[in-house]
Amino acid sequence: MNQTNSATKQFRTEIVISYVLRVGVILCATIIALGVLLTWTNSKSFDHFSEHTLPALTSGQVISDISFPQSAAEFYAGLTTLNPSVIIAFGLFLLILLPVVRVALTVVLFFLERDYAYLSITLFVLCVLLSGLIFGKTL
Numbered sequence: 001m002n003q004t005n006s007a008t009k010q011f012r013t014e015i016v017i018s019y020v021l022r023v024g025v026i027l028c029a030t031i032i033a034l035g036v037l038l039t040w041t042n043s044k045s046f047d048h049f050s051e052h053t054l055p056a057l058t059s060g061q062v063i064s065d066i067s068f069p070q071s072a073a074e075f076y077a078g079l080t081t082l083n084p085s086v087i088i089a090f091g092l093f094l095l096i097l098l099p100v101v102r103v104a105l106t107v108v109l110f111f112l113e114r115d116y117a118y119l120s121i122t123l124f125v126l127c128v129l130l131s132g133l134i135f136g137k138t139l
Contacts, residue, residue, distance in 0.1 A: 021098065024098045028092075028094045031090060035084045035086075035087035038082060039085075042084060068086070068089045074086075100130065
């Protein structure tokens with residue numbers, strides 16, 4: 001009976017994690033698609049893309065006129081004005097954060113299951129991931 005209960009908990013944990021990852025990937029893809037759609041519908045952005053960016057991409061040149069937000073304030077301003085490149089960058093940012101969310105969720109699930117050995121290992125992995133994101137370096 002104890003092994004069946006353990007298998008049920010493990011199955012539930014895997015279902016929760018897979019559901020969060022699926023929803024996260026769908027959300028990121030939707031945000032990126034929205035940014036691409038806004039690029040196509042914004043005639044100024046599309047004309048600039050078709051005249052300058054697309055030829056540069058196909059010829060292997062460096063694209064210097066594409067700017068991405070460098071601060072949280074620029075990010076917020078770009079999102080509120082529906083800047084297509086900022087929306088695409090936001091979708092990519094969320095996609096990069098998805099593994100961190102998965103590990104953080106696993107920490108919570110191991111804590112709820114009172115599995116302290118895996119909780120400590122997962123907390124260490126989460127600290128390494130967060131330090132890499134914050135400081136730009138690994139341990």
